[in-house]
Amino acid sequence: MTEKTLLIVEDDLALQRQLRWAYDGYRVLVAGTREEAMAILRAEEPAVVTLDLGLPPDPDGTTEGFATLAEMLALKPDLKVIVASGHGARESALRAIGEGAWDFYAKPIDIDALGLIVARAFHVHALEAENRRLAAGVTGETALGGMVTAAPEMLKVTRTIERVASADLSVMLLGASGTGKELLARGVHEKSGRKGEFVAINCAAIPETLLESELFGHEKGAFTGAVKTTEGKIEQAHGGTLFLDEIGDVPLPLQVKLLRFLQERVIERIGGRKAIPVDVRIVCATHRDIDAMVADQSFREDLYYRLAEIVVRIPSLAERPGDAGLLARHFMRKYALRMKSGVKGFAPDALAVIDAHPWSGNVRELENRVKRAVIMADGARIAAADLDLGRAEEAALPINLRAVREAADRKAIRHALARADGNISGTARILGISRPTLYDLMRTYDLQP
Structure with a gap:
């Protein structure tokens, strides 16, 4: 959908109408309660939301507004939420930004000023989407502080830290x-x-x-x-x-x-x-x-x-699809060089258990396992037995059924790209599909090779 979708969460009917007609260039959706807002968010997946913190059943306070903010961001972390409140504006602003809101404006509303904030939010959302598309196709990036990641979940964290x-x-x-x-x-x-x-x-x-x-x-x-x-x-x-x-x-x-x-x-x-x-x-x-x-x-x-x-x-390693394989290669190269080992890579069964393992100890556990495997490996490739790992079940938090399907496809392609070291032919073989089919899927999901 090329038209930009804006969700306005506001319980004042007169202000709803004023805000609806103020945004000619957007597809505007309106909700007056948390339940209505969450239903629209699931169905329409807007990029930007303006949220009045004074929502029923607490229109004179901020409790319901902050609960709505938290629920929205838990469901759609890339959402740009612009918060409004006339209740203790400064304190509410600091708390809202601290809890993940993108920006803040105080009532009474200046339509022109709010319009600039909304336009900037859409612009930043588009830039971040482009960054995710670029990151999805790489085999590893050294991010803030020397952190190796290609996961949008972690890149979002590093961008937040760079900002503050x-x-x-x-x-x-x-x-x-x-x-x-x-x-x-x-x-x-x-x-x-x-x-x-x-x-x-x-x-x-x-x-x-x-x-x-x-x-x-x-x-x-x-x-x-x-x-x-x-x-x-x-x-x-x-x-x-x-x-x-x-x-x-x-x-x-x-x-x-x-x-x-x-x-x-x-x-x-x-x-x-x-x-x-x-x-x-x-x-x-x-x-x-x-x-x-x-x-x-x-x-x-x-x-x-x-x-x-x-x-x-900070997301756990299990919440960063594809990063386990990228980090495993990074640590393998690091310790193979340090220990003067002949290890050059991972066998397919090793990559499979790396992808499947829950990594409860996160990156530290992965580093220790790979270090051990470099020592234990008999040949040039680390086998699953060298890692001494079990299997694990995977879970997902859906926003709607379409998103579940898309998330499953994205996750599988990102895992396969990481395992194939970014090689398209190798990725297609791992997924059991043809190269043209893989290219079609990557275009559909904005995944860049």
Whole structure:
């Protein structure tokens, strides 16, 4: 469909009519409730949505609006949602952007200004679609922070980070262990323009009794064994970026001290009385359910909002079709060179189990398996037995039946392209179809060879 589809979610009938007639160049659809909006989203798959946060049954608040935003983005992550609210505009704006909204405007509505925002949203959506088409056909790209990926799901994350890297905001990375949170944190630092160092600390790997000293440093004689004054990680990162990995493991008493530092941007070493100003960008990460920790008060809510000015959720390896094969080749080359091994590639059965495995340990698990396989392989090709992996079932989250079919075709073609190293003839053989049929499918789904 060449006509651009815009969904307006607004419960005020007069404003609905005003907005409907303001957009002559678009196919405009209107919904007044979350249920109507989700039904239209499933059926029509619009690229851009304007969403009033004050929806029934909470027209005077924002609860229903934020629930609608979350449900929409869960169903269609590439959707550009432009949020409107007259309720605490600044607070709503920050929260909406943090939860994935593309842009924000305050009521009363300026039709001309909103029209520019909508036009820009369609333009960016089209650019991102083109990026996905280009990425779908490559056999591997080094993205932000040196991350190897060709998955649109991960490229979206890297684009988000590139967008916010230059802003002086704290970033929280949420994702399972082994998804590459430290690589992305380094990417934030590299794109930030900060001249200081990137300093990382794993808060779960250091005993609770030593963590405060590691972060804030100590003066000579502050405690037994403190034979000299030592800078903490925060001071070492002055002018640069501090990466707090596994922030969810920081004990409550230390959370209070971290909060004070974030509020005042000064620290005191253990045993010291001098306030030391520090200029540092904070990036943190955790694999824990941080929202649940805030709810049960095992993580301070005020600290969470200081650390989570921008929240980025990182997909697991299982949610990145095709990346397992690309990464496996990357790690195979890396360790074959390092170990002076004669391994040159993967046997078909090895690629099959790599595609089928759920990778609960994500990229870290994959790297360890490939490293082991390079050591264990008898010949030039790694076999399935060298990886010692089982099989796995696959699942999909559909938006509608057409999308299910398209997702299945896309996933199969991307897996096959990765396995065939981008070779069209090899991909067609793997899929059991002719080259012309494969080209037709790739044109249909905008997959570039």
